[in-house]
Amino acid sequence: MKTPGFTLLYIGGVAFTIAFTIIYGIILYGQLGPVYPEYDRNSTYYINQLVFKTDNMTMTTNLGQPFIDEFLRDSLKSVEKVTAIVTYYSDYPMVQTEGRGPEFHIEMRATEPSYFDFYKFDFLAGKPFSQEEFEAKDLVVAISDKVASKLFATVEEAVGQHISIDHVKYRITGVFREGSALCPDSYGEAFSPYYDRIINRGEWTDRYKGGLRAILKVKPGQEELLKKELREICQRINAVDTTISRFYIPKTVSHMEHVLGNGEYRAGDDEMEYLVTKSPNIFQLGRPFIIALLVILIIPALNISGLIGARMDRIRADLGIRRCFGATKANLLRMVMTENLILTLAGGILGLVAAWLIAAFAGSLLLQITPLDYSFNGSFSKSASFLTGEMAFAPVLFLTVLVLCLALNLLSAWIPAMSAMRRQITDSLNSKK
């Protein structure tokens, strides 16, 4: 504290870097970590598309419900659970309030009852629509607590009432706690059976093709078996169905690949092979982020290194005196590194607090800086939450701050400290004019 200018610049520089990095960390954690209601992301896989080739045409489509029922549901040994959801965000549905205020937009997703077994939604009142209601093609819907509070006095009151969406009246079966729009696979303000949205419109009743994507929960350690089973499905279909010259499933991706892949890797001519051998690993997918993190760390490290270098020049004489009195180079190095680590940790804590404040007061603005845009295939309503408490206060973030501080400390203080230690005692003493 003898040099407040140095301390201020040092802590400020570290805090700025840590805050910037942690904000990215919070967003990344929200998209990759186990957060509500997607607690099983480690074992979640997605099948988004099927490809059919004939002699003169290649057709890529989403999945039909018959395909999911016949080939995926209850027939894959490697899979514990299967669910399906309509791939696209709906065509801007509006809620009619019948004189209780202006019409408003909601994000409505079309799915099936197994979806609520797959993702662990908290139902605050009522329950999801049932298999019986789904099969009876009832007009039912589960709505979020935020939508319920716009229309009804309490969430309990909403259950059993009707809501008019695009002039169709749906009976509300339950009210769930709304998730984060940062988790697009589970985000929605209303969920209804896809019978109404798709099947009733006469779309996609083909055996294979449809408007769905399948979401699978793979049993532990069964990822390779899943790929083998999917390849067998392709071979079976290719052997039996003579109307197509080649059928394959081009992308079966883990949650990590789904997020980090960002649609950049695409199947070429060898899609079958791709399925088996060419799935990118985490290091390939994460490379841009690792490079970005290194660049983000190197610049402040250079800054801090410059600061420490200048400070070393000033305390060189003191170091010389200590060495005269028997302090070893290791003692002095430990002293300098510890002192810097304390300052770095102070900066780290300040940065973490700043990141939380920014997340609390400018949560949706933060999404402007996320490089992960796989989630933004819809226009979210203005009330959508993005960053939640469980993302901002995840223990892994504290660990990240600690690791970043150590990395910054090592990157910035080691070289100037070592260089100062290498000097002769007499040179050091002589530097005190």
Added chain:
Amino acid sequence: MTMKLIVKSIFAHRAQSAALFVEIMIVTVIGWIVLEPVAIETSIALIPSNYDYDRLVSIKINTLGKSSEKYDPEACSDKDAFYRLLDMIRSHPEVERATLSAYQSFESGSRAMSGFLTDSAYNLDADNNGIGTNMIQYVPSTDYFATYGIKTPDGKPFKEPVATENSFIVSETLAKARYAKENPIGRNLYSYDPTADDEHPTPIVGIIADTPYRKGEGRIPVAFRIITEEMLGWYVEGLTVRLKEGVNPRVFVDNLLNDIDHYRAGNKYLTHPILLSDKRKEVSADTDRQLTQKWIILAFFLVNVVLGVAGTFYIQCRTRTADSGVMRAFGATGSDIRRSIIGEACSIVTTAWLAGSLLYIAYLHIASVEFEYDTMRIVEILNPMWYDAEWSRLSIIGGLVLILLIIATLLGVWLPARKISSVNPVDALRDE
């Protein structure tokens, strides 16, 4: 003399100067990577629209599902429903004009493109003698051009000509691309792709001033084609409304949302009114977000430059204060000392910028990095922009990077320079 002092001072603090040099070199390279797309995309986004979208509101027309209680199997035809809805909105007291708009219309998320042959007078080779065009559909005699306020190339309101299914109204660049010297009206456009279904020649019946199809679409021309009555149900997406002068568009949209249940005809109804300026932002949201990300990343590195420069010079205050005391004792003024310190910082920054820029340009050439914003050759000839030529692009982007670095440096060095230069020479010499 000042230069000599600066060089001596940089050498005396070479360790810190080197750290700063490396940092600024890296920031220069990042600056090039970030600023090029930012500057070019901002220029593209700033290309003005040839219509006034401030008082325009877009309203979707939806169809009642069969599961709706309001669904009427005996309802009127789509065509009748569209025209009735159009009449209903036109009778709104705050509406000046209204028209039917198609999925492929201004500020739409989707688009359809066609390619046309250019005039042989431009001497373009086979790979470059086409011009891609954004196609727009419109319903004739519904006030489409007047509602959008589309203008002719000389700035007058465009009057809708009589058009048939097989005729085009085109923007100026497309007309010039096909007819370099002759008057294009009444003459034909030819498809660039000889295997295309519409290879037959199509006459031009009107020319409008150039305008982007949507924000960020740049200099790609547009061509309008009519929607025939039997195809209305397939192509019409909604209505576009021009409000009267003085009407607050946001209040209009809010009021309409309260009252929108009344706008129903047959099985069609109005929904989701939105200001066209908001729709414009929605459509370009992804591009805008990527630009913002780039700005934020650049801001992060520039703040680091400020901190780096401030740190380097602030920490040297004590040693420099003594030097400054000596200089002042020998007659140097405070501003001389400040100039010398700022000169020193700027010298490091400029040299690092030069090294970083050379490194980046060498990388571009060695790795044969393709220019991402290449456009059609004919568009570059008819409507050139500053980034088309490599030399002007490199000079402007390089200049912008240097300006930003200098601003960051001045911000960082200002306080330490003031502190050092304001010292009393007697105090400084006594400390010595």
